[in-house]
């Protein structure tokens with residue numbers, strides 16, 4: 260029997276979608292690498308503070324400071340900057356200061372990423388494709404960051420341009436389904452029907468699906484039938 264189970268392949272990372280909404284992310288440094296970290300952190304709805312002398316800010320970081328998208332501390336890093344931080348992203352060109360940031364983070368058990376120093380990272384960044392609610396991250400686990408970027412672009416090019424919109428509609432449909440069938444005991448039935456819709460509808464149909472189509476489609480749920488878009492529209496005429 261055991262040979263049917265997936266084989267363990269050690270040496271990977273635990274790839275998860277870490278929820279940092281409203282958490283405090285401290286970014287140390289304000290150069291090009293910091294600018295990338297800041298965008299990732301803002302895209303995840305976290306509260307970002309950048310500590311870096313004003314003269315060191317690149318155009319993008321200076322723009323986000325001016326727009327109040329991030330808070331700014333205009334000086335070099337001080338240990339007190341870690342107070343209240345839930346995560347630290349360090350991207351500075353000073354290896355000694357970097358190591359100090361890492362040590363302090365470990366004393367305080369704050370998850371941290373020190374750019375350029377893989378052994379001083381609780382997690383690595385990856386190359387990310389974003390389309391609405393869809394995020395695809397490619398990691399080469401430290402072996403080839405540039406290659407990660409090339410592979411990410413290859414993957415993104417295979418996807419239809421409206422994938423994000425299809426996913427948004429599926430999210431709406433799932434929410435409506437739980438309103439129509441809120442019973443906790445119906446979990447398996449709900450999930451089976453929802454999987455059926457995702458399997459039988461094309462991405463294009465999911466993009467086209469209006470609120471009215473969703474309501475029409477949901478009428479079939481009690482019968483467990485999964486109609487196609489044409490049947491839904493004919494039924495509601």
Ligand SMILES: C[C@@]1(CC(=O)O)c2cc3[nH]c(cc4nc(cc5[nH]c(cc(n2)[C@H]1CCC(=O)O)[C@@](C)(CC(=O)O)[C@@H]5CCC(=O)O)C(CC(=O)O)=C4CCC(=O)O)c(CCC(=O)O)c3CC(=O)O
Pocket residue numbers: 295296372373374375376377380382383384385386387397398399400401402403404405406407408411
């Ligand atoms: C371990 C890791 C830790 C971390 O930073 O989290 C790390 C470490 C290092 N990167 C270095 C170099 C470069 N990094 C990039 C670019 C990216 N680096 C990213 C992630 C990671 N970089 C993590 C592993 C990710 C993985 O393996 O999959 C990406 C994916 C995400 C992001 O940073 O947001 C982003 C691409 C985003 C995109 O384009 O989509 C480029 C290319 C460029 O700048 O265009 C180069 C030069 C070319 C090259 O080396 O490939 C060096 C210096 C090596 C040296 O001195 O020679 C180290 C240190 C070391 O390797 O020891």
Ligand SMILES: NC(=O)C1=CN([C@@H]2O[C@H](COP(=O)(O)OP(=O)(O)OC[C@H]3O[C@@H](n4cnc5c(N)ncnc54)[C@H](O)[C@@H]3O)[C@@H](O)[C@H]2O)C=CC1
Pocket residue numbers: 287288289290291292293310311312314315316317334335336350351352353356374375404
């Ligand atoms: N993805 C990755 O892992 C990559 C990492 N790197 C590395 O990341 C680091 C940063 O790269 P860049 O952004 O290009 O450098 P940069 O030189 O553009 O920026 C460095 C920033 O750090 C600030 N700084 C320096 N000491 C500081 C301190 N003690 N406290 C606060 N701010 C401080 C400077 O004012 C400046 O804003 C470098 O070590 C670089 O080698 C570079 C490319 C890719």
